[in-house]
């Protein structure tokens with residue numbers, strides 16, 4: 240399949256009338272799949288009401304069938320078609336954080352969405368992305384749009400159209416290039432089907448922000464206990480992994496440098512994933528900074544690009560610094576731990 244690339248300037252007025260958007264929306268209405276920018280990561284969009292479109296999403300990504308998709312909307316009225324009812328706390332969260340990087344799990348109406356999109360569950364995840372290109376495309380299509388991150392399953396999520404192309408060229412009908420995404424990590428997933436909402440995946444909206452909006456909020460215990468089964472099916476999979484093994488180290492620059500030295504002495508090519516503050520202090524074969532430690536949003540923004548960059552330098556092993564688990568640091572550490580797949584090396 241030929242993958243069409245369209246460039247769009249997200250800052251122009253009346254995006255919905257642009258030929259790139261109308262052409263992409265036509266493809267969506269014909270149950271083809273198209274990658275689109277959002278404020279978090281690029282998504283791979285398809286008609287959420289069509290088994291044909293949704294099965295194309297799963298096969299393009301090589302995604303396991305038991306992992307449900309997030310449905311993207313441009314207007315809250317769209318929810319009436321496929322959501323049973325909206326609990327008061329969910330309503331508050333929508334008013335406060337939509338459009339934005341927050342996915343709410345709600346009870347669905349039966350018989351509207353493709354069963355494949357929701358993996359046969361009685362609930363569905365929905366969000367309104369805060370990106371003019373995504374909103375214009377959804378609106379132009381007139382459809383609820385199912386969209387997982389537009390990477391091959393298991394790879395780091397894409398934050399540029401180039402990342403999408405390198406994973407999905409020839410596997411999807413088109414890619415709308417709206418420039419790099421901003422937030423860099425995916426939306427926070429919150430289950431609103433229980434009295435006290437539960438965070439199933441940390442993301443762009445922080446626990447602190449959620450608490451401030453609705454008071455008590457819980458976190459799925461499986462996020463900190465690998466023996467428990469996560470409530471978001473996608474959280475059980477290894478994800479985001481660079482080609483070389485990644486080990487996170489809770490230690491000083493000197494301690495991490497000593498680990499680097501040991502591996503180099505064994506003849507290995509060693510990478511280190513660090514921050515601007517520490518970049519000049521390491522001697523490794525490949526040193527990559529993913530942003531500023533004193534501004535964690537910059538780390539979130541560059542994280543996946545950094546993980547992908549290590550693949551280009553073909554290192555044998557990567558050591559990575561850890562980050563404080565508060566604010567967006569919780570999402571950063573969740574993704575880094577999944578990319579690593581090994582316990583943190585504690586040196587402190």
Ligand code: TXA
Pocket residue numbers: 277279280281282283306307308309340342344357360362363364368386387388389424425426427428439440470471472473474
């Ligand atoms: O920022 C984002 O959320 C991006 C952009 C493209 O919107 N999308 C994204 O989708 O990250 P995906 O498919 O890569 O991750 C969706 C996560 C998975 O962990 C999935 O298991 C969970 O949401 N999820 C979806 N529906 C669910 C449901 N009904 N119950 C529990 N978890 C659900």
Ligand code: MG
Pocket residue numbers: 387388396
């Ligand atoms: Mg994903």
